[in-house]
Amino acid sequence: MPAEPRLHMSWPLPPAVSVALAWCGAMAYPFVLFFAARGTPFDSPGLPFVSAVAVTVLPLGLLCRRPLPALALMLLGTYVTATTTPFWQVVYLLVLSNDLAAGYVVATRTRRVAVTVAVTTLGVQVAFAARLGTGTDGFARTVVVLVLALAAAWATGHSIRARREHAAALRAQTAAQAVAAERLRIARELHDMIAHSIGVIAIQAGVGRRVIDTQPDEARNALATIEDTSRETLSGLRRTLGALRRIEPGPGAEPAPREPVPGLADLDRLTASTKDAGVHVDVRWLGGRRPLPPDIDLAAFRIVQEALTNVVRHANTPDCRVTIGYQDGELTIEVADEGRGGPTSGTGYGITGMRERVSLLRGQFTAGPRPGGGFRVVARLPLSEGVRLS
Numbered sequence: 001m002p003a004e005p006r007l008h009m010s011w012p013l014p015p016a017v018s019v020a021l022a023w024c025g026a027m028a029y030p031f032v033l034f035f036a037a038r039g040t041p042f043d044s045p046g047l048p049f050v051s052a053v054a055v056t057v058l059p060l061g062l063l064c065r066r067p068l069p070a071l072a073l074m075l076l077g078t079y080v081t082a083t084t085t086p087f088w089q090v091v092y093l094l095v096l097s098n099d100l101a102a103g104y105v106v107a108t109r110t111r112r113v114a115v116t117v118a119v120t121t122l123g124v125q126v127a128f129a130a131r132l133g134t135g136t137d138g139f140a141r142t143v144v145v146l147v148l149a150l151a152a153a154w155a156t157g158h159s160i161r162a163r164r165e166h167a168a169a170l171r172a173q174t175a176a177q178a179v180a181a182e183r184l185r186i187a188r189e190l191h192d193m194i195a196h197s198i199g200v201i202a203i204q205a206g207v208g209r210r211v212i213d214t215q216p217d218e219a220r221n222a223l224a225t226i227e228d229t230s231r232e233t234l235s236g237l238r239r240t241l242g243a244l245r246r247i248e249p250g251p252g253a254e255p256a257p258r259e260p261v262p263g264l265a266d267l268d269r270l271t272a273s274t275k276d277a278g279v280h281v282d283v284r285w286l287g288g289r290r291p292l293p294p295d296i297d298l299a300a301f302r303i304v305q306e307a308l309t310n311v312v313r314h315a316n317t318p319d320c321r322v323t324i325g326y327q328d329g330e331l332t333i334e335v336a337d338e339g340r341g342g343p344t345s346g347t348g349y350g351i352t353g354m355r356e357r358v359s360l361l362r363g364q365f366t367a368g369p370r371p372g373g374g375f376r377v378v379a380r381l382p383l384s385e386g387v388r389l390s
Helices: 015-036 046-055 060-065 067-084 088-108 111-132 136-211 216-245 264-276 294-315 350-360
Strands: 280-286 319-327 330-337 364-369 375-382
Touching: 015 046, 015 060, 015 067, 046 088, 060 067, 067 088, 067 111, 088 111, 088 136, 111 136, 136 216, 136 264, 136 294, 136 350, 216 264, 264 280, 264 294, 264 319, 294 319, 294 330, 294 350, 294 375, 350 364, 350 375
Parallel strands: 280 319
Antiparallel strands: 319 330, 330 375, 364 375
């Protein structure tokens, strides 16, 4: 069960002294109220009322810390005051202070405790009204007023508690969504980074195994490609894991160095590794090349990387075409081949990851077989107003 919310106040005194003063003030409240609220029908209500108002601050310190004992002492003071024949102004003040305290308990404690407090408060107030001796009709009207006033305090406290619980639920939901989004982002990065390299390694390993006896030079080249690709993948994994394990630097400490994020500037390296896997990539640039926002640059690179991985693994074709188009307010990415088709549904998370990347950037994504054979991936990423490419 979550901890009960409490009202936190700043106290200039040490905690032990503040607690002692809070208890002393609350325990003195019934006695001080008894003398402050005394009056006769011939006296002016001004001084008793002002005195009662001043006395009501005594239990506030304990009310913020221990609402139930504080409210019990307030109710005791209210009942004892009935023996002093108080003015009606004082009576209204006491009823209001009791209802406010009960509303605070409703807002900060469980429903069972709140119901007990409300019933007890109403009972003491009804006994208070009966002791004042207002007559049968007057007593009935007073009880109705007391019930309505306490109901209003209950509704206010319940509304405050409901809003606070709703806000806490929204915060928890937002935190859960942020964690899920981060997990998906990490999964996409790991998948896109590793899938291409593993595809290259698998193909080169197969080539080396087949020609190791007849073409040792070709086998050595395949092993060299496997080594380079493995080192590059290992370096990428270290960067990713380092980013996940990185903690915020303390005061005076230098921040951890950040590794460069891949982008379309690394497309030559990507096409070279794809060529080592047996697929020649024809890259075409349309429009004037311009710097891109980091998130779009990374997404564009990962989309091309995953699309080429699918070509290597599924298309069974010696070449493919990558077209990068810089248009007015939009970056277009197209990867097409004339092979036997792309990945089918349920074979992996590559296309799902590409679609998620494009969706996060509010772009458009399509992937499917071409009418004349082969497979085609198209992504359109909108650019911010500050980066126009025309």
